């Protein structure tokens with residue numbers, strides 16, 4: 678099964694959690710009717726305000742949607758309540774409705790870009806402590822959430838473990854989205870010779886956090902094969918894993934890696950030319 682279709686759902690998220698979940702299920706049904714096998718929702722697809730446990734109402738709705746549409750669902754993320762902690766969590770469901778993976782965002786977005794954006798995700802959320810891979814009949818898939826995409830090591834571990842598709846539900850803002858969103862996806866794809874796919878929230882200028890949008894799919898050669906603008910839509914892409922083999926055959930990066938040098942600190946100080 679080297680060919681399959683992914684759908685990245687870019688939806689606008691409003692105040693009402695139940696409306697957001699109902700809308701997500703509607704989009705999943707539409708994407709499934711269009712032939713998608715793996716369907717991904719955006720970060721905080723159900724809202725970012727009110728946490729719930731997993732399983733809970735939002736993830737139960739996703740499980741039911743996976744069964745009724747017979748698809749894999751990468752459930753964007755929701756604020757997950759676990760005891761007195763809250764995590765930014767993506768639950769993944771297989772076509773029989775079982776939750777086959779749960780990724781808690783590892784890297785929390787604590788930044789201050791002067792004049793643009795200050796964000797302290799760790800004020801509300803705790804970080805996850807595990808990387809997450811799930812299996813499908815098509816390929817193994819690595820999961821990250823939004824800021825996780827910036828960390829090349831994580832993507833490399835996924836690729837080294839055999840993942841051929843990396844999926845990032847996300848929501849870059851207008852501060853970093855225009856500059857970094859596309860380039861990061863292309864970097865992760867080219868470095869690891871894998872497919873990279875993202876699903877963002879649609880832009881809502883009334884929201885406190887205005888999303889860049891532009892959900893996309895990038896192939897192992899670094900080409901953007903599908904991308905939308907800032908509005909609500911579904912981004913589809915046909916994945917052909919033979920493209921990945923071709924990219925790896927043309928550029929055998931894995932064979933050319935000098936792991937012996939990267940892991941030991943064989944830094945030849947004598948050869949460093951210092952400015953006079």
Ligand SMILES: O=C(O)CCC(=O)C(=O)O
Pocket residue numbers: 785786822823824825827848849850853854857
């Ligand atoms: O890395 C970025 O620039 C944006 C990340 C982000 O918005 C998030 O992780 O919520």
